[in-house]
Amino acid sequence: MKILVCISKAPDTTTKIAFTDNNTKFAADAVQWIINPYDEWYALVRAIELKEKDASAVIHLVTVGEADAEPVIRKALALGGDEAIRINASSQDSYYIASQIAEVAKQGAYDLILTGKETIDYNGSCIGGMVAELLNLPYVSLATKLLLNGSNAVITREIEGGEEVCDVALPVLVSCQKGMAEARIPNMRGIMAARTRPLKVVEPVAADNLTSIVSFELPPAKAGVKLVPADNPAELVRLLHEEAKVF
Amino acid sequence: MSVLIFIDQSEGHIKKASLEALSYGVKVAENLGVGAEGVALGSASEDLAALGQYGVKKIYHVNKATFNHLDAQAFTSVIAEVAQSSGAKVIIFSNNVDGKAIAPGLSVKLKAALVSGAVALPDTANGFVVKKTVFSGKAFANISLNTDVKIIALNPNSYPVSATGSGTAEVVSFDVKTDATKVKVTAVNKVEGEVPLSEADIVVSGGRGLKGPENWGMIEELAKLLGAATACSRPVADAHWRPHHEHVGQTGLAIAPNLYIAIGISGAIQHLAGVNRSKTIVVINKDPEAPFFKAADYGIVGDAFGVVPKLIEEIKKVKGVA
Ligand SMILES: Cc1cc2nc3c(=O)[nH]c(=O)nc-3n(C[C@H](O)[C@H](O)[C@H](O)COP(=O)(O)OP(=O)(O)OC[C@H]3O[C@@H](n4cnc5c(N)ncnc54)[C@H](O)[C@@H]3O)c2cc1C
Numbered sequence: 001m002k003i004l005v006c007i008s009k010a011p012d013t014t015t016k017i018a019f020t021d022n023n024t025k026f027a028a029d030a031v032q033w034i035i036n037p038y039d040e041w042y043a044l045v046r047a048i049e050l051k052e053k054d055a056s057a058v059i060h061l062v063t064v065g066e067a068d069a070e071p072v073i074r075k076a077l078a079l080g081g082d083e084a085i086r087i088n089a090s091s092q093d094s095y096y097i098a099s100q101i102a103e104v105a106k107q108g109a110y111d112l113i114l115t116g117k118e119t120i121d122y123n124g125s126c127i128g129g130m131v132a133e134l135l136n137l138p139y140v141s142l143a144t145k146l147l148l149n150g151s152n153a154v155i156t157r158e159i160e161g162g163e164e165v166c167d168v169a170l171p172v173l174v175s176c177q178k179g180m181a182e183a184r185i186p187n188m189r190g191i192m193a194a195r196t197r198p199l200k201v202v203e204p205v206a207a208d209n210l211t212s213i214v215s216f217e218l219p220p221a222k223a224g225v226k227l228v229p230a231d232n233p234a235e236l237v238r239l240l241h242e243e244a245k246v247f
Numbered sequence: 248m249s250v251l252i253f254i255d256q257s258e259g260h261i262k263k264a265s266l267e268a269l270s271y272g273v274k275v276a277e278n279l280g281v282g283a284e285g286v287a288l289g290s291a292s293e294d295l296a297a298l299g300q301y302g303v304k305k306i307y308h309v310n311k312a313t314f315n316h317l318d319a320q321a322f323t324s325v326i327a328e329v330a331q332s333s334g335a336k337v338i339i340f341s342n343n344v345d346g347k348a349i350a351p352g353l354s355v356k357l358k359a360a361l362v363s364g365a366v367a368l369p370d371t372a373n374g375f376v377v378k379k380t381v382f383s384g385k386a387f388a389n390i391s392l393n394t395d396v397k398i399i400a401l402n403p404n405s406y407p408v409s410a411t412g413s414g415t416a417e418v419v420s421f422d423v424k425t426d427a428t429k430v431k432v433t434a435v436n437k438v439e440g441e442v443p444l445s446e447a448d449i450v451v452s453g454g455r456g457l458k459g460p461e462n463w464g465m466i467e468e469l470a471k472l473l474g475a476a477t478a479c480s481r482p483v484a485d486a487h488w489r490p491h492h493e494h495v496g497q498t499g500l501a502i503a504p505n506l507y508i509a510i511g512i513s514g515a516i517q518h519l520a521g522v523n524r525s526k527t528i529v530v531i532n533k534d535p536e537a538p539f540f541k542a543a544d545y546g547i548v549g550d551a552f553g554v555v556p557k558l559i560e561e562i563k564k565v566k567g568v569a
Contacts (some may be wrong), residue, residue: 220483
């Protein structure tokens, strides 16, 4: 069993979002980078759980990023994973990034490729589906559970107003979200072991960027809250009914 | 040349988010001066021709029961076939469960630029630029789509459904070469009678301030009264007081209902990220310093256990419910 987990760096969730260069660039200077939570909490940890049940399983991590992505991929290795691959490129275009990951995935002949359901910065939810199509693999998105059954995967995924269970032969690409795995934090042993695990750096292949970012903007500020006394909910109902007209 | 809109249905019922995408796609087509067409996969129990009332002229129907359940790879290949044979230049999805599954693959298959999470109509004054949410709703980015064929996945609750009320669409049955699916759905578990959170106009949400799962009765009662979906903060889902799918925020579902009522939720930055696109926000919290009040339109500083039952009574009066 060979598992590839796609890891992205993302700004810490408490980051104040601001832009520079005439609103064309994210102000990344003071940002604390973390492993994208969906990649870490669900994709990576589920891969580790699967390896705990099958010691012969091998987990590779892949990230597309420049040298500044290394602390994040090292942290991911400290949680678990046998080897990490950093593709030395940076782009904000999903197609370009997916093309890079697909190239690494082709060479590794993986049985299972896991991604988080989206990154918390660009919220594209695109990489998984694109990599799957580039590799001609089935794609199961928004998975909340993943079990292996011989050469098949049994996956529970979100649907509107519920969930459904599906069965698919490996290899498959799965995007992961809440429910997938139990929370865990890296321990000292993992952090020490991670130092000796290989982190390979490979150069990108030629690929197109299909999109570009023209500019960013912040949402308009709220006008301020109208407070209603606790003993007068009737007034709140009146405001919602007559002013906001929401019911 | 045309705009092709994916008609997303589940058990023959067309999803609300899909009607939004349909209305949006029709407007995109109108602005480009081309026709709007739809594509539906699987058996349809609803009258597809009636979708003409939203302004769509023609619907390609791939009427095969194999497509009653989603297989992203198979759907991608079918929609690519339809798009190519109909000469679609812009393809529209809702950025809902199915849209997220299919649009990225289609982008690869057609080598068409994709913007997911769109919240506004394309700006074609200078190329083809679409505004989308980034940083989980904390900001927007304007994305230029730099290929001949373009794909837009529209965020739910970002564009109103608009029906003109008249007109029928021509339904053309479309035969595809491929009908093999690899993903076999073996069980479907839907929560009966509940409004899906992603599609809800009104959401009533509870946080740790409610103390325990046994206190959700009033949240559910309020939600039922308003025809709302229920949601919760992350620690509430982590503690298994509520199911995972109710967790909203930066690491849960991002929603944008017309009305979001937050009860006993502090308003942490990660929570706000998933709900700050709601049109109207009401906060009920006993702590006047709770950060949520800064993001709210209306608020009550008070104990939820006192306020919510009274609120329910007042809404009943307005709604004429005994
Ligand atoms: C990486 C990361 C990602 C995260 N992602 C998310 C996310 O996606 N979604 C999310 O929600 N959180 C997320 N969090 C957690 C977030 O930081 C907060 O901890 C969480 O939102 C707090 O939940 P809460 O408001 O329910 O609880 P608390 O912060 O404990 O707040 C409870 C509130 O209830 C009020 N209260 C208490 N009793 C009453 C009463 N009787 N009547 C009225 N009010 C009362 C209190 O005044 C308080 O404001 C994330 C955190 C991290 C680090």
